[in-house]
Amino acid sequence: xxxxxxxxxxxEAFFGTLEDPGVDGNWFNPNNRKVITIxxxxxxxxxxxxxxxxxxxxxxLDSVPAGFxxxxxxxxxxxxxxxxxxxxxxDLRKKAYPSWQDQLDDIYHNGIEGWKETIKATKDKYxxxx
Numbered sequence: 001x002x003x004x005x006x007x008x009x010x011x012e013a014f015f016g017t018l019e020d021p022g023v024d025g026n027w028f029n030p031n032n033r034k035v036i037t038i039x040x041x042x043x044x045x046x047x048x049x050x051x052x053x054x055x056x057x058x059x060x061l062d063s064v065p066a067g068f069x070x071x072x073x074x075x076x077x078x079x080x081x082x083x084x085x086x087x088x089x090x091d092l093r094k095k096a097y098p099s100w101q102d103q104l105d106d107i108y109h110n111g112i113e114g115w116k117e118t119i120k121a122t123k124d125k126y127x128x129x130x
Contacts, residue, residue: 001089004049006058014057038088039068039080052125093126
């Protein structure tokens with residue numbers, strides 16, 4: 001996954017405006033950006049996002065910059081660094097897998113190959129950290 005930083009002043013340009021319902025009538029994200037917010041500055045003037053997509057508009061980062069509070073999971077605390085980003089990706093991957101009951105049902109109805117396709121979708125969406 002890629003780590004992006006976007007300034008609050010560029011939010012409308014990236015996400016769209018409330019006047020334009022965009023894709024599927026999504027008023028919050030009319031441009032249908034596939035991103036996950038993970039951090040913000042205390043003054044809310046910049047945000048960090050994770051995405052599998054490649055975007056030109058926000059700044060692509062190699063590592064977490066200073067001055068951001070972690071917002072993805074408050075119970076993990078406010079400190080954010082590269083290790084926390086890796087933990088977020090692993091958490092997203094874990095939550096995306098079907099329950100073991102649903103996986104067994106998938107195997108029963110679709111066989112092992114069908115189950116592998118289901119699991120591969122999650123593996124592709126949230127690749128393991130090297």
